[in-house]
Amino acid sequence: MSRPVRLTVNGAPASFDVEDRTTLLDALRDELGLTGTHAGCEQGACGACSVLLDGEIVRSCLLLAVQAGGRTVTTIEAVGSPGRLHPVQEALRRHHGLQCGYCTPGVVLTAIDLLERVADPDEEEVREALAGNLCRCTGYAGLVDAVLAAARDAGPGR
Amino acid sequence: MSTTTGTSSHSAAGRYVGQRVARIEDPRLLTGHGRYVDDIQLPGMLHAAFVRSPVARGRITRIETKAAAALPGVRAVLTGSDINPRVHQFWHSMLGPPPEMGGQTPYPPVRPLAHGDVRFVGDPIVIIVAESRYVAEDAAELIEVDIDPGTPVLGYDAGTNPILVHPEMASGTNVSEAVPMPDVPEVEAMFATAPHVVTRTFRQARATNVPMEPRGIVVHYNRFAGDMQIWAATQSVSEVKSSAARLTGLPEPRVRAIANDVGGGFGQKMMLSRDEAAVILAAHLIGDRPVKWVEDRQENLTAANQARQEAVEVTMAVDAAGTILGAKVHFFEDVGAFPSGTGSSASMAMGVFPGPYRFPVVLPASTAVFTNTVGKQAYRGPWMMETVAREQMMDHVAREIGMDPLEFRRRNILSADEFPYTNCMTLVYENVTPSETMQQALEMLDVEAFRAEQAAARAEGRLLGMGLGVYLEPSAIAFGMLSSDLAVLQMDPTGRVIISMSTGNHGHSLETTIPQIVADTLGCDIADVVLIQGDTATSPTGPGTGGSRSAVIAGGAAQTASMRLREKIVQIAAHLLEASPEDMEVNASVVSVRGTPSKAVPFAQVASVAHMAPDSLPPDMECGLEVTARFRPPGMFTWSNAAHACTVEVDRETGMVKILRYIVSEDCGKMINPMVVEGQIAGGVVQGIGGVLYEHFAYDGEGNPLTTTFLDYLVPSAAEIPDIEIGHIETMSASLGGYKGMGEGGAIVSPPTVANAIHDAVAHLGVHPTDFPLGPSQIRDLLRAVAT
Numbered sequence A: 001m002s003r004p005v006r007l008t009v010n011g012a013p014a015s016f017d018v019e020d021r022t023t024l025l026d027a028l029r030d031e032l033g034l035t036g037t038h039a040g041c042e043q044g045a046c047g048a049c050s051v052l053l054d055g056e057i058v059r060s061c062l063l064l065a066v067q068a069g070g071r072t073v074t075t076i077e078a079v080g081s082p083g084r085l086h087p088v089q090e091a092l093r094r095h096h097g098l099q100c101g102y103c104t105p106g107v108v109l110t111a112i113d114l115l116e117r118v119a120d121p122d123e124e125e126v127r128e129a130l131a132g133n134l135c136r137c138t139g140y141a142g143l144v145d146a147v148l149a150a151a152r153d154a155g156p157g158r
Numbered sequence B: 001m002s003t004t005t006g007t008s009s010h011s012a013a014g015r016y017v018g019q020r021v022a023r024i025e026d027p028r029l030l031t032g033h034g035r036y037v038d039d040i041q042l043p044g045m046l047h048a049a050f051v052r053s054p055v056a057r058g059r060i061t062r063i064e065t066k067a068a069a070a071l072p073g074v075r076a077v078l079t080g081s082d083i084n085p086r087v088h089q090f091w092h093s094m095l096g097p098p099p100e101m102g103g104q105t106p107y108p109p110v111r112p113l114a115h116g117d118v119r120f121v122g123d124p125i126v127i128i129v130a131e132s133r134y135v136a137e138d139a140a141e142l143i144e145v146d147i148d149p150g151t152p153v154l155g156y157d158a159g160t161n162p163i164l165v166h167p168e169m170a171s172g173t174n175v176s177e178a179v180p181m182p183d184v185p186e187v188e189a190m191f192a193t194a195p196h197v198v199t200r201t202f203r204q205a206r207a208t209n210v211p212m213e214p215r216g217i218v219v220h221y222n223r224f225a226g227d228m229q230i231w232a233a234t235q236s237v238s239e240v241k242s243s244a245a246r247l248t249g250l251p252e253p254r255v256r257a258i259a260n261d262v263g264g265g266f267g268q269k270m271m272l273s274r275d276e277a278a279v280i281l282a283a284h285l286i287g288d289r290p291v292k293w294v295e296d297r298q299e300n301l302t303a304a305n306q307a308r309q310e311a312v313e314v315t316m317a318v319d320a321a322g323t324i325l326g327a328k329v330h331f332f333e334d335v336g337a338f339p340s341g342t343g344s345s346a347s348m349a350m351g352v353f354p355g356p357y358r359f360p361v362v363l364p365a366s367t368a369v370f371t372n373t374v375g376k377q378a379y380r381g382p383w384m385m386e387t388v389a390r391e392q393m394m395d396h397v398a399r400e401i402g403m404d405p406l407e408f409r410r411r412n413i414l415s416a417d418e419f420p421y422t423n424c425m426t427l428v429y430e431n432v433t434p435s436e437t438m439q440q441a442l443e444m445l446d447v448e449a450f451r452a453e454q455a456a457a458r459a460e461g462r463l464l465g466m467g468l469g470v471y472l473e474p475s476a477i478a479f480g481m482l483s484s485d486l487a488v489l490q491m492d493p494t495g496r497v498i499i500s501m502s503t504g505n506h507g508h509s510l511e512t513t514i515p516q517i518v519a520d521t522l523g524c525d526i527a528d529v530v531l532i533q534g535d536t537a538t539s540p541t542g543p544g545t546g547g548s549r550s551a552v553i554a555g556g557a558a559q560t561a562s563m564r565l566r567e568k569i570v571q572i573a574a575h576l577l578e579a580s581p582e583d584m585e586v587n588a589s590v591v592s593v594r595g596t597p598s599k600a601v602p603f604a605q606v607a608s609v610a611h612m613a614p615d616s617l618p619p620d621m622e623c624g625l626e627v628t629a630r631f632r633p634p635g636m637f638t639w640s641n642a643a644h645a646c647t648v649e650v651d652r653e654t655g656m657v658k659i660l661r662y663i664v665s666e667d668c669g670k671m672i673n674p675m676v677v678e679g680q681i682a683g684g685v686v687q688g689i690g691g692v693l694y695e696h697f698a699y700d701g702e703g704n705p706l707t708t709t710f711l712d713y714l715v716p717s718a719a720e721i722p723d724i725e726i727g728h729i730e731t732m733s734a735s736l737g738g739y740k741g742m743g744e745g746g747a748i749v750s751p752p753t754v755a756n757a758i759h760d761a762v763a764h765l766g767v768h769p770t771d772f773p774l775g776p777s778q779i780r781d782l783l784r785a786v787a788t
Helices: A024-031 A087-094 A104-117 A123-132 A141-154 B026-030 B066-070 B080-086 B133-142 B156-160 B185-193 B237-248 B274-286 B297-303 B346-352 B385-400 B405-412 B434-445 B447-459 B510-522 B550-577 B603-612 B674-693 B745-765 B776-787
Strands: A002-009 A012-019 A050-053 A056-059 A072-074 B004-006 B046-052 B058-064 B074-079 B124-130 B144-149 B175-179 B196-203 B216-222 B227-232 B255-258 B291-294 B310-318 B324-336 B362-370 B463-475 B485-491 B497-501 B529-532 B584-587 B590-593 B596-602 B626-631 B638-650 B657-667 B724-728
Touching: A012 A024, A050 A104, A056 A104, A087 A104, A087 A141, A087 B026, A104 A123, A104 A141, A104 B026, A123 A141, A141 B674, B046 B133, B046 B274, B046 B297, B058 B124, B066 B074, B066 B133, B074 B080, B074 B133, B074 B274, B080 B274, B124 B133, B124 B274, B156 B175, B156 B324, B156 B362, B175 B346, B185 B310, B185 B324, B196 B385, B216 B237, B216 B274, B227 B237, B227 B274, B237 B255, B237 B274, B274 B291, B310 B385, B324 B346, B324 B385, B346 B362, B346 B385, B346 B463, B385 B405, B385 B463, B385 B745, B405 B434, B405 B463, B434 B447, B434 B463, B434 B638, B434 B657, B434 B724, B447 B463, B463 B745, B485 B550, B485 B603, B497 B510, B497 B550, B510 B529, B510 B550, B550 B584, B550 B590, B550 B596, B550 B603, B550 B626, B590 B603, B596 B603, B638 B745, B657 B674, B657 B745, B674 B724, B674 B745, B745 B776
Parallel strands: A002 A072, B004 B724, B046 B291, B227 B255, B324 B362, B497 B529, B657 B724
Antiparallel strands: A002 A012, A050 A056, A050 A072, B046 B124, B058 B144, B074 B124, B175 B362, B196 B310, B216 B227, B216 B291, B310 B324, B463 B638, B485 B497, B485 B626, B584 B590, B590 B596, B638 B657
């Protein structure tokens, strides 16, 4: 049985009818066509499906779409644009912090969330924050460099 | 942070080649606008799910599908008796047809779905096609399969097991392939009289590729048009097209395969799997609606083919001065039930076993066995067990004869004046720098400083160790269908170019590196070059991306095509300027008379004339501006090489290993894009570290997989991984542009490097590890065994 869900996605009102068991991940992808959020494990372990729910980083594969009713979801599609990248995205590009790109949307959102909370993270804090985002391509080298550089470029006293 | 130590550069850097050019593909990937196979949505699309075997071996006594078929939204429920008879042919282009069709590859039995019995946990039994993946999985739960379980065949000794994994195979044994040890009396005599003879057996743990994007395929067979269109997560669209045509009996030109963005592969997406074959055949049967199957992670971990379950017994003879006299090497491979092709990489591993050292003789043998486990396939450096065994053996032998492992390597490693060098397996090494990279890695490490730190730590009861690994990488393997690549280069009337290639970019940055080569060779802006790949309708047939081939072979084709196109552009420009082609130069998309910059025509004008004004062309010149070039590298292998060094601390109490420093000195020839090279190194190194310390795809004694989620199968995270410090040496290869492949080396030599560091930390306690994984529990067991 489907039920209607109304929420705010990337700053605009959105609605869809889904079964109770539909994950937020599947609803974003299949109902709203926001395919930037990726399924990596559907067990909450890899971070590829990360989105912001009311500003907090969550795994959209572990949430039901109905749980997002009345709330605000931000996906990768709302962060930067190909012509005007967010500073974290720009840093990932400059430091080769992505290869195949599959884990990248989750990494971008996790890094932005970290830098909102910690203005000047050290390497260990960056590695710890990214520990829930599995990447099989980069060996994390460019990814860690990028987040540190993005923090540095944002300047002290952020 | 990576540090780069450039030591030498043998050719002038181009405007793009040799530079850290930011990737063209990044903006769309960073903003979530990549197009992966699961992003494909088609009108009327159906979704597939599999019912898989819960036991390793058993006879299927009943399959009840009525309830599933009756579920609203279910379009088809298909078993082995529906799917398997529809197979026309199922073999892989790279390996050729099976013996019964005149080929030489001993494939396992052909059956996309299990039929009559099951042969590993995860063996697909039923495919369900439904309106949604949710409904397909609901239907899967309604299917009843009764299996009479049998004792599974497991372990390297499967060859002596009377129970057969594939009873219908004529061989009547579980040995899939075997090469006996040659009987050479003079070598035996040498071993009998050698001052030192050391034997060890090294074992790797089963690991798996784990691309972050699992396998997936969308297949639309339009029975009214008689054609099939496929979107796939693949390293080679050509292979998908050919395989689908062979499976269905459709003519190849009636099949079109497309891969847009692909989320990693590392070998797992080279050859079409049984599951994908079942989806193709199901869609072919359904005949009007597209069918999508994207596996979930548990399927990927249990049913996608895996790698690294290998052991090697090495016996090495050494003289009194520490000079290697020879080795006997026996490779053992567990290829599971349904390997991709044969699953064996023994022949390659034997050829490169001598690595960067002087081995007067190596006697090789190999045994590969079928077991009731998931099949073996290529994984980044499929033959790398040779380096895993050899580099650990160098340390074990050195310690046995009382010599420093570094000194033992120095005595036996090939030096610059010995190349070209033909190894004892008849492979010719050239343009490689094993001793130079070893020296650079050791300098970056500062061995003396580390030894002092190690001694001080040991005095406090702490266990520090350093390890080294050196190897030669046979990149750009060029035989059979892998020998060449084709580039089709077209300049449009505005003066911009499209290059079409068979490459299968899945993280390799080819959308950037190929245009770097083209732009430099033509003399234009990189923004004016677009690489077209991943669509059999618009890009040429070829082997795709894998085997560290694209930089050398695709890069060579791109460069050759660009040289030819440039020549035609210059001829047209010279004709328009009434000058001689020899007097022309090209700069920033403008052709001008050398020394007279005012006499110039831009590419756009040349292109416009070539397309629109045939009468203005030189007499007898063909209209248009397009060329094709097929490139075959000069050698069967284009060797690259590297030396890795690392330091570790082993926690005596917990058995945890912490990597303190990880150092790489790499020589991959002319670097097209050093940033991309370093990314490939780091990614490979971390996969290799994972295989030693964290990743172990484990089975219990009944053939049940124990690590079927990311909570059990531990892919390294950013938290465990150290900085990777990288030094470069650039020695040009003999191939066009001086490029060498280097995509696999990081994963090849990092495992023994880490193992040697652990060994160095604990050897003084009498602990000499040989088996992976070396996780906390294994190390604790090893330390306890000597403590009592």
